[in-house]
Amino acid sequence: MAPKPLTNPRKNASQERSRATVDALVDATARILVRDGFDRASTNRIAEQAGVSIGSLYQYYPGKEALVAAVIDRHNQDIMQVVRRVFAEVASQPIETAVRRLVAVAIEAHRIDPKLHRVLAEQIPRTGRLENVEAFNREAHALFMSYLESHSDELRVADLGLAAFVCVTSIEALAHNAVLHSSEKLSNKAAETLIDEATRLVIGYLK
C-alpha cells in the first residue's frame, strides 16, 4: 500500500499578501488541472503558472496532493452550498416535489464548472485525502436521511439509513453518468426526462 502523501497546508497565511499567494496557487492548480490534466500538474508548473516561486509554494503546501486537495475542497464547498440551500427549501415539502427538486439540483451541481468536475472525477487518484470526498458524501447522506426522518409517516421504509444510501447513491450516479457521458452537453429536454425518470425511480422505492 502507498504511504500517505501529506495534504494539509503548512502554515496559515496571516498577512494580506500571503493570502493572495495562496489563492493564486490554488487558482493556478485548478487551471492546470483543467488545461493539462493531473499528470502534467507538477509543483514547478503550478508555481510558474501562479506567478509565484517554487520556494513560496512549499511554504504553504507540502506538495501537489495538498494543492489538489485544496481545489477539491473549494469545489465541494461550492456544490454543498447549493445542495444545503435546496435541502432547506424542501424540508417541509411532500416527497414528490422534494425528490424532484433534489434530483434537479443533483444535475445542476454536476454542471458547476463541469470541466474541473470531470477532471476531478476522472483523473484524481482517490488516495490520501479521499476523506474530503467522503465527508462530502456523508453530508449529502445525512441531509437526505434527516429529510426522510421528518417525513417517515409518508413512506414505508424500515431502515432510513439504508434508504438514504440507496437514494443518494442512485441519484448521484444517474446525474454523474448523464452529465459526463452525454458529450458534455445534456440538452434541456433530455435533462427534463432524466429528472422524470429518476424521480419516478426514487418515489416508487420510497412509498
Add this chain to the structure above:
Amino acid sequence: MAPKPLTNPRKNASQERSRATVDALVDATARILVRDGFDRASTNRIAEQAGVSIGSLYQYYPGKEALVAAVIDRHNQDIMQVVRRVFAEVASQPIETAVRRLVAVAIEAHRIDPKLHRVLAEQIPRTGRLENVEAFNREAHALFMSYLESHSDELRVADLGLAAFVCVTSIEALAHNAVLHSSEKLSNKAAETLIDEATRLVIGYLK
C-alpha cells in the same frame, strides 16, 4: 487537454516464448498495481518484477498506460464472462426473479479480485484507453436492454434505452459503493438486504 498516451501493444507475440513474456508483464503490472499503487508502477519496476528486461517491455508495450490497459481488459473480461452467463440464464425468467439475480451478480462481479478492482476504480486516471471501460458499460447496457425488449409486455416503460440506462447505472452504483465503502467486507447478511432493496428499487421503477 492531455495528448493521447498510446495504449496498444506494439507487436503481437507469435512464438511461445514471447507470449510468456507478455503474460509475465501483464501479471507483474497487476501485482504492482495492487501492492504499490498506480503512481509507483514504473516501467522499470514492472519489468524487474516480471523478470524481463526493460528493453523487452518496450518491444511489446509503448508504456505504462498500455500495460495498465491490458490489465483492465483482462479484468473486464473476467467480469463480463460472469455477467453474460447470467443474462443468458435469466433471459426467459420474469422480471422479479431476473432482476434479483442480476443485482446479485453485480455484487458478485465487484468481488472478483477486489483489491485489483479497488485500485482500478480509485487510482487509474480514466484517460486515453477509457474506451475499454466504455465498451464494457455499453455491453452491459445492451444486454439489459435486450432483456427488457423481450419482456416489454410485463412492464410499463416508454423508452427502453432510457430505462436500461437508469437500471444499469443504479445497480452498478449501489454494488460499487456498497463493496468499496463497506470496509472491503460486506457481510452476507448485509449483502442480502442490499439485494432486496436494489431489487425493489428497480422493480418498482419498471412496473
Add this chain to the structure above:
DNA sequence: ACATAATGCGAGCGATAGCTCACAATTGTC
C-alpha cells in the same frame, strides 16, 4: 528609525522517470 518577523525568491541537488540502441541469445527454416 530600527529591529524583528513574515514572506518571497530561484538556482540547483539528488532521484527517478521514460525510453533507445547496439548487441547477444534463441528459435525457425532449409
Add this chain to the structure above:
DNA sequence: GACAATTGTGAGCTATCGCTCGCATTATGT
C-alpha cells in the same frame, strides 16, 4: 550446420520531478 528472423538484454541518455536552503524583499511593532 548455416543463415535469418525473432526475441531478449541492460547500460545509460535526457528530461523532469519533488524539494531545500541561503538570501532578498516587504510588513509590523515600537
